[in-house]
Amino acid sequence: MIKTEKLTKEYNGKNAVDNLNLEVEDGEVFGFLGPNGAGKSTTILMLTGMIEPTSGTCTIEGVNVALNPLKGKEILGYLPEDVGFYRNLTGYENLDYLGKFYPIEKSEREDRIERLLKSVRLNGVTQKVGEYSRGMNQRLGLALALLNDPKVVILDEPTANLDPEGVLRYREIIKELEKEGKTVLICSHILSEVRAVCTTLGIISQGRLVAKGSVEEVEDELIRQSGTKQKIVIKSINPDLYTEIESIKNPDILEIERTDDSIEISVQTDIRPVLAEKLKDHCSGITEMYLDRPVLEDLFLKVYRRE
Structure with a gap:
């Protein structure tokens, strides 16, 4: 050791x-x-x-x-x-x-x-x-x-x-x-x-x-230190999905934004399993769901430059 x-x-x-x-x-x-x-x-x-x-x-x-x-x-x-x-x-x-x-x-x-x-x-x-x-x-x-x-x-x-x-x-x-x-x-x-x-x-x-x-723990810590947001991006053809997501009460959800072809949910942690469960009755309209997480190099540089 x-x-x-x-x-x-x-x-x-x-x-x-x-x-x-x-x-x-x-x-x-x-x-x-x-x-x-x-x-x-x-x-x-x-x-x-x-x-x-x-x-x-x-x-x-x-x-x-x-x-x-x-x-x-x-x-x-x-x-x-x-x-x-x-x-x-x-x-x-x-x-x-x-x-x-x-x-x-x-x-x-x-x-x-x-x-x-x-x-x-x-x-x-x-x-x-x-x-x-x-x-x-x-x-x-x-x-x-x-x-x-x-x-x-x-x-x-x-x-x-x-x-x-x-x-x-x-x-x-x-x-x-x-x-x-x-x-x-x-x-x-x-x-x-x-x-x-x-x-x-x-x-x-x-x-x-x-x-x-671990790699994930270090990324989470640098995300916290840098104030960088991570987002869950959901692509859907269901026009009512945005309203459904807004109705979900979860402390890890920081912000919800709608773009031309997707819904971006700023989160503190990866809550995709929670979202999948909450949205299971609307999954027929969802074509893609992924975590848009900052890369480690960018996070480190942000923290280092602030230091």
Whole structure:
């Protein structure tokens, strides 16, 4: 489990991370989201023991990584945003050399390297890393992050530089890690990509956590914070439907509007099942009913700009 309590990092009198309280449960795939400068990378650097907090604590599997960074590295796999390798070595040679820093037997290390290179589609590649494309370099970085078979994996912008095929394989690897029960924290500013693989999201803005939960819960919270409306749109050929909807008494209904070809109902939550039950005697005139929900990116930008 990953846990921070009142985690703060100050630079030149300004908090890059501001009293951050965050928990990522065992086996969870957690998306840590925010724009550039929101405090994501600073948080990750503290979680990996690379910089010390100004105040507060951060622990991984119960290990205080600021006090015991070497113990933290034993259970942690980390892919930085800009991963670097020895350019005059092959991918295999890089992993073999770096793998010697872990307490892994030679035969096991070699087997694991072969499996990981195959997993990231770099098996059989004999060229030096200095000749790699940026996408190949990123895939090798993902293999390195998994080399010590870590309990916790932290990935910083893992899909940067990946082509569409690489992104699809990355998603498959994340699903495999989830099945193995590993805890994965994915740091990104690409909300749509994180949504595709994560079970839980946390959104950070100006060093503070502004929303946390499932994708739906985060969207609901950002809708509330931003004051954005979500609408249930009903298309119907029944001229009396508007009157029927107006007669429905429900506290989640905020406003009802009629357009040329539809009825738009502004709501606090998705009450389509309630509407369907109330309108069942008039359903013959309804051709379509759907929820017009703001996209996560738009909601976040609205909240972030207000912050």
